[in-house]
Amino acid sequence: MGLVKIQDVARHAGVSAATVSRVLNGRATVNPELAARVLAAVRELGYRPNGVARNLRRRQTTLWAVLVSDVGNPFFTSLVRGVEDGARQSGYSVVLCNTDENRAREAEYIAVALADNMAGVIISPADDSTDLSALVAAGTAVVTIDRELAGTEVDAVLVDNEKGAELAAAHLLASGYRRIACITGPRRMSTAMQRLRGYQRALRAFGVPLDRALVRHADFREAGGYSAMAALLDEGVEMDAVFAANNLMTVGAVECLTERRVPIPERVGVIGFDDIPWARLFRPGLSTVRQPTYELGRAAARLLADRIENPARPAARMVLQTELHPRESSHPRPH
Amino acid sequence: MGLVKIQDVARHAGVSAATVSRVLNGRATVNPELAARVLAAVRELGYRPNGVARNLRRRQTTLWAVLVSDVGNPFFTSLVRGVEDGARQSGYSVVLCNTDENRAREAEYIAVALADNMAGVIISPADDSTDLSALVAAGTAVVTIDRELAGTEVDAVLVDNEKGAELAAAHLLASGYRRIACITGPRRMSTAMQRLRGYQRALRAFGVPLDRALVRHADFREAGGYSAMAALLDEGVEMDAVFAANNLMTVGAVECLTERRVPIPERVGVIGFDDIPWARLFRPGLSTVRQPTYELGRAAARLLADRIENPARPAARMVLQTELHPRESSHPRPH
DNA sequence: CATTTCTGAGAAATCGATTGCTCGCTTCGC
DNA sequence: GCGAAGCGAGCAATCGATTTCTCAGAAATG
Numbered sequence: 235m236g237l238v239k240i241q242d243v244a245r246h247a248g249v250s251a252a253t254v255s256r257v258l259n260g261r262a263t264v265n266p267e268l269a270a271r272v273l274a275a276v277r278e279l280g281y282r283p284n285g286v287a288r289n290l291r292r293r294q295t296t297l298w299a300v301l302v303s304d305v306g307n308p309f310f311t312s313l314v315r316g317v318e319d320g321a322r323q324s325g326y327s328v329v330l331c332n333t334d335e336n337r338a339r340e341a342e343y344i345a346v347a348l349a350d351n352m353a354g355v356i357i358s359p360a361d362d363s364t365d366l367s368a369l370v371a372a373g374t375a376v377v378t379i380d381r382e383l384a385g386t387e388v389d390a391v392l393v394d395n396e397k398g399a400e401l402a403a404a405h406l407l408a409s410g411y412r413r414i415a416c417i418t419g420p421r422r423m424s425t426a427m428q429r430l431r432g433y434q435r436a437l438r439a440f441g442v443p444l445d446r447a448l449v450r451h452a453d454f455r456e457a458g459g460y461s462a463m464a465a466l467l468d469e470g471v472e473m474d475a476v477f478a479a480n481n482l483m484t485v486g487a488v489e490c491l492t493e494r495r496v497p498i499p500e501r502v503g504v505i506g507f508d509d510i511p512w513a514r515l516f517r518p519g520l521s522t523v524r525q526p527t528y529e530l531g532r533a534a535a536r537l538l539a540d541r542i543e544n545p546a547r548p549a550a551r552m553v554l555q556t557e558l559h560p561r562e563s564s565h566p567r568p569h
Numbered sequence: 570m571g572l573v574k575i576q577d578v579a580r581h582a583g584v585s586a587a588t589v590s591r592v593l594n595g596r597a598t599v600n601p602e603l604a605a606r607v608l609a610a611v612r613e614l615g616y617r618p619n620g621v622a623r624n625l626r627r628r629q630t631t632l633w634a635v636l637v638s639d640v641g642n643p644f645f646t647s648l649v650r651g652v653e654d655g656a657r658q659s660g661y662s663v664v665l666c667n668t669d670e671n672r673a674r675e676a677e678y679i680a681v682a683l684a685d686n687m688a689g690v691i692i693s694p695a696d697d698s699t700d701l702s703a704l705v706a707a708g709t710a711v712v713t714i715d716r717e718l719a720g721t722e723v724d725a726v727l728v729d730n731e732k733g734a735e736l737a738a739a740h741l742l743a744s745g746y747r748r749i750a751c752i753t754g755p756r757r758m759s760t761a762m763q764r765l766r767g768y769q770r771a772l773r774a775f776g777v778p779l780d781r782a783l784v785r786h787a788d789f790r791e792a793g794g795y796s797a798m799a800a801l802l803d804e805g806v807e808m809d810a811v812f813a814a815n816n817l818m819t820v821g822a823v824e825c826l827t828e829r830r831v832p833i834p835e836r837v838g839v840i841g842f843d844d845i846p847w848a849r850l851f852r853p854g855l856s857t858v859r860q861p862t863y864e865l866g867r868a869a870a871r872l873l874a875d876r877i878e879n880p881a882r883p884a885a886r887m888v889l890q891t892e893l894h895p896r897e898s899s900h901p902r903p904h
Numbered sequence: 905c906a907t908t909t910c911t912g913a914g915a916a917a918t919c920g921a922t923t924g925c926t927c928g929c930t931t932c933g934c
Numbered sequence: 935g936c937g938a939a940g941c942g943a944g945c946a947a948t949c950g951a952t953t954t955c956t957c958a959g960a961a962a963t964g
Contacts, residue, residue: 239950250914255952265912285685286630287950290621290919296685297664304650308846311646315639318667327681329632330665332653346662350620350631485847492850511643512820512845515827517852574920585944590922600942622920625949 238279247275258283289351298538299347301331301340301357302379308511309481309527310358313379316531317356324539326353335360348372354538359383361422375541377534381424387549389537393525395425395507398556399432400439402477402505402523405558407440409566411475411503414442417462417487418479419454426451429479429507447471452483459486467494475503475564481510484520488563504563507556519561526554573614582610593618624686633873634682636666636675636692637714643846644816644862645693648714651866652691659874661688670695683707689873694718696757710876712869716759722884724872728860730760730842733891734767735774737812737840737858740893742775744901746810746838749777752797752822753814754789761786764814764842782806787818794821802829810838810899816845819855823898839898842891854896861889 244251249268256262257272264272275281289295300317302310318328329352331343340360347355348368354375357366366386369376377389406414416433419426430449437444448471452458459478463486466473478484484506491498498504498518505521513520533552541547579586584603591597592607599607610616624630635652637645653663664687666678675695682690683703689710692701701721704711712724741749751768754761765784772779783806787793794813798821801808813819819841826833833839833853840856848855868887876882 240952241950251951252915252953253913256913259952261953263912268913282680282684284625284950285681286621286625287919288952290619290625290921290950291952293919295621300665305640305653306646306650311641314665315641315667318640318665327664327666327685329662330635330649330653331662332650345617346620349617350662485850488850510847512851515820515823515851516847517850517854519852575922576920586921587923587945588943591943594922596923598942603943619920622949623922625920625951626922628949 238281239284240281243272243275243279243281246279247271293351295351295353296326297329297350297352298326299329299331299343299352299355299357301333301343301355303335303358303360304332305330307482309508309525312527313358313531313534316528316533317535318531320532320535320539324535326539333360337361337364340364344369347374353542356534356538361420362424363422373545375538375545377538377541379530379534382551389534389541389550389552391530391534391537391552391554393530394553394555395428396432396435398523398525399429399477399479399507400436401432401556401558402507403433403436404439405521405560406475406477406503406505406564407436407442409503409560409564411564411567412442413445413448413473413475415448415450415466415471415473415476416479417450417452417459417476417483419451419483421451423454426454426479433477448473454480454483456482456486456489459483460490461486463487463490467496473502474567475499475505478504478506481506481508481522484508484522485510488516488520498563499565499567503565503567505560509559513559514561516563518563518565521561521564522559524557524559526557530554573616574619575616578607578610578614578616581614582606628686630686630688631661632664632685632687633661633689633691634664634666634678634687636668636678636690638670638693638695639667640665642817644843644860647862648693648866648869651863651868652870653866655867655870655874659870661874668695672696672699675699679704682709688877691869691873696755697759698757708880710873710880712873712876714865714869717886724876724885724887726865726869726872726887726889728865729888729890730763731767731770733858733860734764734812734814734842735771736767736891736893737842738768738771739774740856740895741810741812741838741840741899742771742777744838744899746899746902747777748780748783748808748810750783750785750801750806750808750811751814752785752787752794752811752818754786754818756786758789761789761814768812783808789815789818791817791821791824794818795825796821798822798825802831808837809902810834810840813839813841816841816843816857819843819857820845823851823855833898834900834902838900838902840895844894848894849896851898853898853900856896856899857894859892859894861892865889 240251240254243254254272256264257269298321305311305314321328333340337360356377358380366376379391382390418430450462452462478487496502507523509522509524513522575586575589579589589607591599592604633656640646640649656663668675672695691712693715701711714726717725753765785797787797813822831837842858844857844859848857
């Protein structure tokens with residue numbers, strides 16, 4: 235039981251509590267003979283320092299808060315796993331915070347991180363107006379993931395969204411598709427706009443005219459992808475392929491097409507931004523642009539650990555690259 | 570910044586720190602006029618109580634540790650999400666601990682939970698020899714999930730594995746399959762054995778002879794499912810269907826069959842225990858027995874919160890039921 | 905050999921809240 | 935009208951470690 239405290243160890247070893255602390259933390263030199271007695275006492279009594287007391291005194295905990303919209307989204311699942319691995323390696327534990335893109339929930343968790351003196355926060359901001367100033371003011375280390383916040387000088391780990399989207403669209407174009415729809419996210423999300431830009435750049439590079447009727451803004455969720463796809467079909471927009479700007483919307487779009495018996499890729503080719511676990515087992519195998527989600531988490535963890543050690547360093551900005559995974563849903567079409 | 574403390578508030582409101590504390594915690598009656606002054610001071614100064622100090626004094630934190638083998642496994646992803654929702658509702662935060670079924674890692678996290686005075690632990694034990702005695706001795710609330718530990722009097726949230734497996738096997742039998750292989754987990758895991766028993770019970774109920782050559786023990790992972798399937802094929806065991814005892818092994822088995830161009834379900838029918846997100850989009854749509862993973866997490870959270878409030882209550886044991894989701898991989902065969 | 909510097913260990917302050925105890929004042933009962 | 939009971943608020947102890955301060959004794963210096 236946690237009822238043995240540092241005083242008990244001190245008494246048992248015939249030294250002062252200060253000495254026990256010094257031995258355990260290796261802060262100062264201690265007579266080896268005393269140190270041995272202390273360690274023996276620690277072992278005999280099964281002493282385990284009280285972390286809360288230590289945290290109070292040190293004014294620092296070994297906790298990180300990780301704020302994501304939903305661990306259930308495979309993108310974040312793998313990212314969170316990456317963060318956790320990195321955290322453990324540096325001696326931190328990870329508090330999981332699902333915000334559901336809800337500003338209030340997000341603010342609540344930031345308040346908790348502050349109140350509990352957490353050592354750092356890794357956050358994928360709900361939208362571009364998320365307020366990190368309280369954290370920054372309190373000197374809490376912060377790393378943003380996936381999204382960058384204008385006007386906030388914090389570390390950021392990003393993905394080259396524009397390039398990735400360009401990769402996806404270019405792949406469809408190279409496969410012979412010409413009327414490519416784009417289902418992207420909300421206008422107020424920088425990632426949605428970046429992916430849209432990448433799509434447009436690829437079209438321009440191939441000399442294919444942009445058609446605003448082919449571009450839809452949805453909510454980055456399954457239902458959003460589904461209804462955007464449905465709208466495109468219902469409106470009879472001429473279209474031979476679709477690029478969906480995240481994993482869930484891709485699933486939604488595919489479900490809509492499947493339900494309406496639109497053959498993929500014969501009638502409509504499909505490619506999605508961001509991978510889905512076991513996408514290769516889908517019918518048809520889903521072409522995707524993979525984001526290095528696990529590595530994103532690892533990188534964020536590295537940055538955060540580093541910033542905690544070195545609070546003065548100027549804000550860093552890491553941009554990771556995506557990777558094209560062509561599968562059957564975007565098979566080349568004869569033209 | 571977190572530099573305003575209770576003394577500052579007290580001074581500002583012209584009262585003692587004790588009174589501020591009482592107002593904020595609503596423990597005792599305080600003159601309404603004073604209370605108003607305190608609240609005003611709190612607001613003006615932007616005071617936020619230091620959680621660490623409070624935790625030290627109260628000898629209790631608002632943290633739960635959740636130990637699972639891997640959030641990346643969809644089973645745990647959804648379960649963890651359930652726990653987190655429940656935790657938030659009760660005012661707790663969740664520390665995510667991935668053990669990778671590694672005893673040392675598990676022990677390490679238990680030590681952290683103890684050192685940091687966490688209010689409770691929800692754990693899916695690595696195997697049946699996981700030692701929770703330190704937690705129990707320290708009076709930490711514990712709930713086990715998915716697995717039950719013999720000889721430990723703690724709350725448990727379980728799934729009716731035997732019944733679920735029976736459901737799966739019976740479904741195959743009812744669809745006309747007769748030579749059904751079973752790829753289950755390691756012998757030392759109770760869940761693996763329960764699912765095996767359910768499979769056997771269904772066979773007996775249908776008067777189909779048990780054949781030990783059809784039963785394989787793998788590691789509950791993708792690679793394990795793959796090689797068990799490969800072995801079955803290589804050995805030329807007569808077989809017209811396979812029941813895989815968890816989600817990852819099902820995927821492995823399907824991959825093996827697909828790779829070797831064994832048509833599912835024409836040549837070999839497939840059903841898996843535990844669902845996979847978007848299994849309906851697989852080729853072929855994967856039949857599964859779904860576990861209520863999210864609800865498992867919610868239930869565990871409820872039990873834990875309740876036990877923290879009521880430490881003396883006798884250990885509870887909740888058993889949730891599974892649900893058959895037949896899809897194409899187990900289509901009825903003409904016989 | 906006297907004086908200064910260095911070392912290492914203990915005593916006590918500290919982190920920032922909560923809470924038991926005390927005490928003055930009011931209210932009530934007889 | 936006086937003592938008992940009740941109430942509300944402050945003082946100070948407490949949670950359990952870390953760290954600053956202090957000081958004795960050893961080592962180094964002149």
